[in-house]
Amino acid sequence: MSISVHNISKTFKDVTAVNNISFDVKEGELFGLIGPDGAGKTTIFRILTTLLFADKGEAIVANYDVIKDYKSIRNHVGYMPGKFSLYQDLTVEENLEFFATIFGTTIEKNYDLIKDIYVQIEPFKTRRAGKLSGGMKQKLALCCALIHKPKVLFLDEPTTGVDPVSRKEFWEMLKRLQKKGITILVSTPYMDEAALCDRIALIQDGKILEIDTPQEIVKHYPKKIYNVKTDNMYKLIECLKSYEHHYSVYPFGEFVHYTDKRDDFNPNELHRFLEEMDAVNIIIQPTETTIEDTFMELAK
Amino acid sequence: MKRFVGFIKKEFYHIFRDRRSLFILFGMPIAQIMLFGFAITNEINNVDIAILDHSKDVTTQEIINKIASSKYFSIKQLIQNEAEIEAVFKKGKVKAVLIFEKDFSKNLTKENNATIQIITDATDPNTANTISNYTNSILQKYQQEINKNIKIPYQIIPKTRMVYNPELKSVFMFVPGVMTIILMLVSAMMTSISITREKELGTMEILLVSPLKPFQVIVGKVVPYIFLSVINAIVIVLLSIFIFKMPVQGSLFLLGIESILFIITSLSLGILISTVSATQQTAMMISLMGLMLPTILLSGFIFPISSMPLPLQVISNIIPAKWFIIILKGIMLKGVGLTFIWKETLILAGMTLFFIVLSIKKYKIRLE
């Protein structure tokens, strides 16, 4: 095990940020903590990176105890906090050099590891970090977190506030790092990113809702989901909610995700119902379950 | 060690890239010295004086009583000969010495005039001026009283002499004050801001989760500002010497050592502030309200401590700047050596040690 967490709890004043959480991350695994803002993701990261004491429970990172061996952990993990914590007034190169020096290494020594990423920002190496776009800051922050060749990499919401292109590239980079044997714990509020992890923990209000591979988690969903669409979204939602057999009705992009209480649900019946309610251009079609559907079902 | 050097290098990048702060940092000493070069009037209250009475007759006794009963002066010491004057001044015990000439009473009645000499310590020119004016008015009043029934009036002639800063240059008096303020500002405020900035940026989290020891982070933050403060101190001294022709009487070496001591005091205060504030804004507010204001108001820089109400006089003792200003005035204007300021030095050193221990205890290796 690269990370193992047992019954960790943490309370700030009267808010329970993390409530009796346990999970394990295997060596070389890409593990995702998926949950909205305020779910407790950052607190978990801070406990694992030895920045906070848990009120109770224990945690082991790279075979070190987070309390007793905090000094060793600090030598062996890479951490990228929520905001890209870079020195805005230092250039790209100076930032990287600085982090290399404080970890007692040099850029040259571990260049192999960051090469893929660094070449993308190298053309801007004399630019100040404050003048970089979100995507470039994210890449630089990743390079800085990797420069000492950590065994475990902690990435707290690395894709928040970054454009879709950079997000996609970022996940591709993580996959490549994983192949080099680095264990990665990543958090994100974006449900669509969950599918890119080996295993995920869905987390809300400091509690883990479920831990499994994204594929398995989706399979656990108890119902068949239908995409429903008509001309008027607002009226559609009202209609579906008034339909006596509805189990759940959630707007989902341009469709509504609808599930029915009955196991032998026939979409044509719903179609007729909607027609009676004067809906036009009715579309009802089965659709795939997403992580987000599962999350809502579990969080209900 | 390489880590540490790398850290300091980074700090210097921060400082030299923030042009505006840099400009303020080095522009301020100049601006402040010019600004405070102008005189500011102060009231005096219970100023300590010494009296050398060569005559010891009825008239001198009456005048001494008049002076003693005024609220402006309190007679600290009666001295016996000229040689003692220098000593009482250097010890900083009194602000002025009044000397009655021999046969004061006889001269006054026989010759119709007698001389009284007022020697004031002009390192604090405003006070010196005020002292001589107030003394004159007391003497004149006494003169009017004794002249009531006499045809040819008796005349008391006051002769004023200022020592240490005979030209009454205010700027001399303000140099130690400005230097204190600047060193305090650069060291305490800039350090606390630069540490809290890392907290705000989130880089402190990374530094904590690195093999860098907290001690190294703090010392690394502090070293560049020691360097900057020393440069500032040198600039101020050079400005005073070459622009205002201020003679530095004492040892420059001692001045340097004492300045570094005060810089370290301020830095430890800065670290202390950073441990209790989460944002740059808070750090700035605490530095300004908690350090700068008391330093300006209570250190004796603008308002003489001797004319403050008693509670404030007591409080002024815990202001490090007060002791540093006394030390600076001693070295720069009076030319005294360590034998005269060892007490102040010791107090300052004690305070420094206290703040350092406190900030090390307060500094957290974790986030909460």
Added chain:
Amino acid sequence: MNNKNVIKVENLTKKFGDFTAVNSISFEVKKGEIFGFLGANGAGKTTAMKMLIGISTPTSGSAQVADFDVFTNPEDIKKNIGYMSQKFALYDDLTVKENITFFGGIYGLSRKQIEEKRCLLVEELGLQDIVNELVGSLPLGWKQKISFSVALLHNPKIIFLDEPTGGVDPITRRQFWEMIYKTANNGTTVFVTTHYMDEAEYCDRVSIMVDGKIEALDTPTKLKEQFKADTMNDVFLKLARG
């Protein structure tokens, strides 16, 4: 939805020195429409929106918002629009009630109107238990719902939402979108700026800005067809990569 245009923008341009932040954009938004205004950070969408809400004067072009011209009547525009951003919405150190009173006040509602509105809001959102709580102590989801309602206090013709649901939990997010649909259904136009592509999926029509220009404008369905993509995210990826 009728066909009246409440926002008409033609060749709107904003330059800062040599830099053209918004480069001759044109579009229309209908009454009661939910219009998504998309783009990466720095694509110019914030600049464009500032011009539309009357706090920045365009360099050239023309724009009418709620029947008022952005050049000549920016003050009238401000009275007829609502604005809500994720970053700033309500005062954390005031109670829900005090926030409602304050924002009602700055939009010139009378005390009686504010009172009525407040009762209505409390009823609709089920705020009975929290109306005297400090906003800072409420969960994010509540804050958003309340600030959305507060932005609608003065019955604006158009409401501008800046990244309204980023980072919110999925259920609250749905509740929020249901509120938006309801508002649009009542005839208020909803103008959503965001760089979260999944928020775009909820809009009636979306425009995508790249480097100061509108590169695509249509319904999400049609855009996905046009770019042969499954999601708006993929549409954006294809657009950005040229």
